[in-house]
Amino acid sequence: MFLDEPPHDDPVRALYDADLESDGYVNNLTRLWAWRPDVNDAATAARAAVSRDSALTDEDRAVLVAATAAARHDSYCALAWGRRLASLAGTATAAGVLSGAVDALAPRTRALAAWATVVVQDPNATTAEDVARLRAVGLGDREIFEAMAFVAQRLAFSTVNDALGAEPDRQLVVGAPEEVVAAVAYGRPVAAE
Template sequence: MTYLSTPDRSPLYDAALAAQGYVPNYLRVFAPRPEVYEAWLRLGETVRSGMDLRRYELVTLAAARRLGSAYCGLAHAAVLLDRFYGEAELRAIVADHGDAGLAPVDVAVMDFAGRVAADPAGVAEEDVAALRGHGVADDEILQIVLAVCLRRFFSGVLSATGAAPDPVFDTLPGDIRAAVGAGEGAAHGT
């Protein structure tokens, strides 16, 4: 579940049980500090409110994979499968988003998200210019950066505490689970 000892009860657990029927491992990590989780949720809602949800999910998947976070990668692959893509399309995206039939702007956005996730300080003007060349406005570029940096925080916490992906993700097709779990930079499966 996690490297940390977590409480048996938490206000976070009650809400998850009511909504999802189980307590996700990421909530167990945050159970001793529910106010941190609540603040992260509010920040996440604010970031997402400025983006198209499909783009947010593609950005988050690219970031999670680059960060080696199987947990976050699986969670966002599940959303993409549930809301936006069929299995064959998602397979192609996780295999090679550049050759998956996505619009060139989506490929560029995912490439940029991966770059920001890997090395925010290494992002240069030409990286931003490439997005502008696809018609992505500066406020949209900022939204992508915010979404990736939000993912860097959450994925980092889950990875550093050894939070294992929940069994609910076992319902994803095995090849998609394997591809997302073995994404770029995959560390120890979190």
């Protein structure tokens, strides 16, 4: 990352300890967000609020994040969420969403990926027809709002990571399906260590 590592005070140590407990290592993005643990906590709470009591499934959210990451060329989130999407929906689905090859995917997956892509590329270009396509695959207005809010929050989070040089953790490619790793041919390279 482009910033130095923050001083290791109690809030920073708490973030690092949480990563060590959940992942076994300190994520590069955590080292970045540790400059403001309070902002990290607020961003985490906002993402949790959108997910809590949501009618979107875990797979829906994984599709939205993977498609958002692909449209932004964000390798960090693409690898992290591509692995998650592969475990939820299969490797072919994850690789398709990450590479933009969505024609053969299920209609709901295709519609969610298309929505995330148009929002990333030009939110002013969305149309009533885009929303109608989401309705046609079974999403109600609440789910459509939640999908939009989820994509917006992911954009904010990944913009911080990308602009300040957070490299994807090497651990994200270890054990990841080859097709997922190969589909992420964009963004920052995986960290050397």
